[in-house]
Amino acid sequence: MFPGFSTRGPFDGTLGAGPISSKVFMKLATYKDGSRDGQLVVVSQDLHSAHYATGIASSLQQVLDDWNFYSPQLQDLSQAVNAGRTRHAFTFDPRRCMAPLPRAYQWLNGGAYLGHQELEHALLGTDMPASSTAEPLMHQANSDGFLGPCDPITGLREEWGIDFEATMAVVTGDVPVGSTDDNCLDSVRLVMLANDVSLRTVISHELTRGAGFLRGKPTTAFSPVAVTPDELGDAWQEGRLHLSLQSTWNGRKVGLCETGPEMHFHFGQLIAHAAKTRRLGAGSIIGSGAVSNRGTQDGDRREWPKGYGSIAEKRAMEALQDGQAKTDYMKAGDTLRIDMKGKNGHSVFGAIEQEVKDLAS
Amino acid sequence: MFPGFSTRGPFDGTLGAGPISSKVFMKLATYKDGSRDGQLVVVSQDLHSAHYATGIASSLQQVLDDWNFYSPQLQDLSQAVNAGRTRHAFTFDPRRCMAPLPRAYQWLNGGAYLGHQELEHALLGTDMPASSTAEPLMHQANSDGFLGPCDPITGLREEWGIDFEATMAVVTGDVPVGSTDDNCLDSVRLVMLANDVSLRTVISHELTRGAGFLRGKPTTAFSPVAVTPDELGDAWQEGRLHLSLQSTWNGRKVGLCETGPEMHFHFGQLIAHAAKTRRLGAGSIIGSGAVSNRGTQDGDRREWPKGYGSIAEKRAMEALQDGQAKTDYMKAGDTLRIDMKGKNGHSVFGAIEQEVKDLAS
Numbered sequence: 001m002f003p004g005f006s007t008r009g010p011f012d013g014t015l016g017a018g019p020i021s022s023k024v025f026m027k028l029a030t031y032k033d034g035s036r037d038g039q040l041v042v043v044s045q046d047l048h049s050a051h052y053a054t055g056i057a058s059s060l061q062q063v064l065d066d067w068n069f070y071s072p073q074l075q076d077l078s079q080a081v082n083a084g085r086t087r088h089a090f091t092f093d094p095r096r097c098m099a100p101l102p103r104a105y106q107w108l109n110g111g112a113y114l115g116h117q118e119l120e121h122a123l124l125g126t127d128m129p130a131s132s133t134a135e136p137l138m139h140q141a142n143s144d145g146f147l148g149p150c151d152p153i154t155g156l157r158e159e160w161g162i163d164f165e166a167t168m169a170v171v172t173g174d175v176p177v178g179s180t181d182d183n184c185l186d187s188v189r190l191v192m193l194a195n196d197v198s199l200r201t202v203i204s205h206e207l208t209r210g211a212g213f214l215r216g217k218p219t220t221a222f223s224p225v226a227v228t229p230d231e232l233g234d235a236w237q238e239g240r241l242h243l244s245l246q247s248t249w250n251g252r253k254v255g256l257c258e259t260g261p262e263m264h265f266h267f268g269q270l271i272a273h274a275a276k277t278r279r280l281g282a283g284s285i286i287g288s289g290a291v292s293n294r295g296t297q298d299g300d301r302r303e304w305p306k307g308y309g310s311i312a313e314k315r316a317m318e319a320l321q322d323g324q325a326k327t328d329y330m331k332a333g334d335t336l337r338i339d340m341k342g343k344n345g346h347s348v349f350g351a352i353e354q355e356v357k358d359l360a361s
Numbered sequence: 362m363f364p365g366f367s368t369r370g371p372f373d374g375t376l377g378a379g380p381i382s383s384k385v386f387m388k389l390a391t392y393k394d395g396s397r398d399g400q401l402v403v404v405s406q407d408l409h410s411a412h413y414a415t416g417i418a419s420s421l422q423q424v425l426d427d428w429n430f431y432s433p434q435l436q437d438l439s440q441a442v443n444a445g446r447t448r449h450a451f452t453f454d455p456r457r458c459m460a461p462l463p464r465a466y467q468w469l470n471g472g473a474y475l476g477h478q479e480l481e482h483a484l485l486g487t488d489m490p491a492s493s494t495a496e497p498l499m500h501q502a503n504s505d506g507f508l509g510p511c512d513p514i515t516g517l518r519e520e521w522g523i524d525f526e527a528t529m530a531v532v533t534g535d536v537p538v539g540s541t542d543d544n545c546l547d548s549v550r551l552v553m554l555a556n557d558v559s560l561r562t563v564i565s566h567e568l569t570r571g572a573g574f575l576r577g578k579p580t581t582a583f584s585p586v587a588v589t590p591d592e593l594g595d596a597w598q599e600g601r602l603h604l605s606l607q608s609t610w611n612g613r614k615v616g617l618c619e620t621g622p623e624m625h626f627h628f629g630q631l632i633a634h635a636a637k638t639r640r641l642g643a644g645s646i647i648g649s650g651a652v653s654n655r656g657t658q659d660g661d662r663r664e665w666p667k668g669y670g671s672i673a674e675k676r677a678m679e680a681l682q683d684g685q686a687k688t689d690y691m692k693a694g695d696t697l698r699i700d701m702k703g704k705n706g707h708s709v710f711g712a713i714e715q716e717v718k719d720l721a722s
Contacts, residue, residue, distance in 0.1 A: 036426055036642075036643075065397055103466045103642060104466065105464045105465065105466060105504055105505035105506070106503060106504065106505035108575075129569070129570060129571075131570065137570055137571070137572050138572060138575055139501075139572040139573050139575065140500075140501040140502065140503060140573060140575060141501065142467060142501060142639060143466055143467065143504075144466035144467035144641060144642035144644070144645055145466070145640065145642040155538040155539065155639075155640075156638065160638065177516040177721070178516065178721060199638060202638060207571055208490070209490060209492065209498055210490075210498070210568055210571075211498050211499060211500040211573055211574065212500050212501060212572055212573025212574070212575075213572065213573070214469075214499055214500065214501060214573075214635070215634075215635070215637055215638045215639070216638075218638050218639040219639055219640075273576075274575070274576070276576055277517065277521065277560060277563060277576045277577075277579045278503060278516075278576070278579040278580055279506065279516075279580075280505060281397075281464060281505035281506040282397075283505070284505055360538070360539060
């Protein structure tokens with residue numbers, strides 16, 4: 001039905017150091033070069049240096065299309081970069097990055113953190129659907145061109161309610177229709193962060209029409225670097241990443257949410273949900289939805305000590321605490337930073353750092 | 362924000378017969394070759410012969426990414442094929458075709474034929490939304506791998522309510538955010554037919570969840586050939602194609618719907634709707650939704666002399682005429698044919714001819 005196979009043969013072991021390891025350790029990024037798909041680069045673990053992957057593959061989609069052929073070669077290069085053994089390594093600069101996949105054939109965003117949806121329903125005054133805990137809410141989002149991690153958010157109107165959503169995402173290999181949760185989890189090739197830019201006023205309108213968020217979700221931005229699950233070590237457990245996601249808005253840290261414990265559906269489950277009635281092609285991006293930690297009750301008052309990863313949540317918190325939302329959505333000049341530190345204190349994916357500018361008049 | 366430009370310079374006139382014509386006449390298809398994106402071929406006007414475009418470009422996406430560079434060269438080849446002046450032309454075989462774009466970065470399907478939505482609402486017993494005539498209902502559909510025109514429909518379950526939708530679609534170039542209807546219409550590069558395969562039972566479920574059709578729309582199939590608007594001559598007028606779309610189900614002609622007069626939103630309007638809050642990348646596919654012609658009143662009885670282009674419509678007609686729907690959705694072994702004849706009686710896009718088989722157990 002779909003080829004799904006490259007015309008190349010399998011990796012024959014002669015290009016790398018030995019047979020294919022079952023584990024793959026590497027960090028990948030895509031540098032801007034004026035083309036639509038950019039240039040693939042391998043980035044060191046500490047994000048200090050990088051090396052063009054030109055001799056191996058030019059684009060990340062090319063690698064995903066034939067992962068077993070390319071990934072051992074990229075891993076060899078990665079080891080050399082980490083060991084400082086390459087002559088042509090250069091200082092890694094996230095500002096020169098496109099999204100790791102600058103455009104993709106599929107971007108599905110699921111709502112794995114039910115706390116986020118609970119807040120959204122609280123803000124709208126609606127009930128959580130009965131099926132919320134049984135199956136994820138998921139939508140097909142636009143994937144024809146993403147924002148790089150430091151690209152500004154432009155061309156929008158303030159009255160559309162410009163918001164951010166600090167989100168996790170994975171990139172898959174080929175997923176046959178009807179795959180199990182476990183097989184879907186095995187299909188995860190790369191993990192990254194996303195800012196799922198959202199237009200709250202437009203979403204409210206689109207939801208009345210019944211065909212999804214469509215125009216309420218403009219272009220998503222992704223972290224500088226995409227990382228293999230193995231590279232994440234024991235922070236990656238059974239389809240969940242156990243670290244903290246930091247959101248900083250206009251220089252103020254507004255959220256430090258744990259990504260592991262409250263992720264109701266793990267990535268294997270999110271992928272399997274999508275693949276129930278159709279295959280997913282290599283390079284499909286699956287999101288967790290906005291990362292969110294539930295509040296705690298302190299007497300009469302509800303508190304959210306972990307903060308928030310989207311302004312809609314902040315507004316819901318205000319409405320629940322004081323009867324009305326008072327924080328405005330983003331305006332021209334607003335800045336935003338989304339980052340995640342590893343257990344060693346270093347950024348894992350590099351930071352998403354964006355400014356809202358050049359609004360439409 | 363997005364490059365949108367190739368690193369190549371503009372077409373310099375030395376490869377073709379002269380300066381770039383403002384009109385582009387050609388028919389393109391993609392042959393299966395075991396790869397994910399297939400091999401681009403140029404097809405003669407009468408669909409009898411074809412020629413690999415290998416010397417010019419390997420994939421249709423490559424051409425769309427740099428249309429002004431490649432299209433004059435492809436047009437030259439097309440003229441040679443039509444004149445019988447090529448040595449390596451071969452007999453065109455739709456069964457060897459993938460979708461013209463075997464995978465795409467975006468597939469947005471809008472509901473331009475309000476008659477179809479009226480029937481769907483009649484079947485569900487719901488009202489048309491008040492905004493129906495003001496803005497199209499549109500959803501983001503999966504584009505990570507399409508079915509070729511003669512690929513079987515497999516892997517589905519009968520209880521999901523397997524249906525077809527005879528649909529028109531266009532492929533765009535780059536569309537800046539906020540483009541006018543006219544500019545959007547100018548962005549149309551190619552026109553084709555689609556079978557927007559639909560799972561009615563799944564759609565009913567997904568619609569209760571509010572995030573769009575998602576799993577209710579499995580993989581879409583497209584016609585063998587994509588055709589430039591200029592090639593369609595005066596049948597293409599102001600964003601609407603004025604011909605008849607034939608649907609044949611299990612060998613019985615069930616629909617012969619006019620595509621022009623009842624298309625409430627033309628393709629320029631559909632594209633502009635999508636581009637209101639975001640740019641669209643080159644190679645975005647925009648659909649018209651199921652082509653449908655409204656019925657006529659004959660005394661007490663409503664009749665639909667043009668037939669139907671989806672079983673859901675047939676069921677709605679039955680419910681309106683006789684109080685209940687009686688036609689079942691598709692089963693294993695069912696066949697389907699969607700075709701459109703030009704004013705000369707020849708197929709314009711080649712036929713979509715599919716069989717439902719290998720259902721999931």
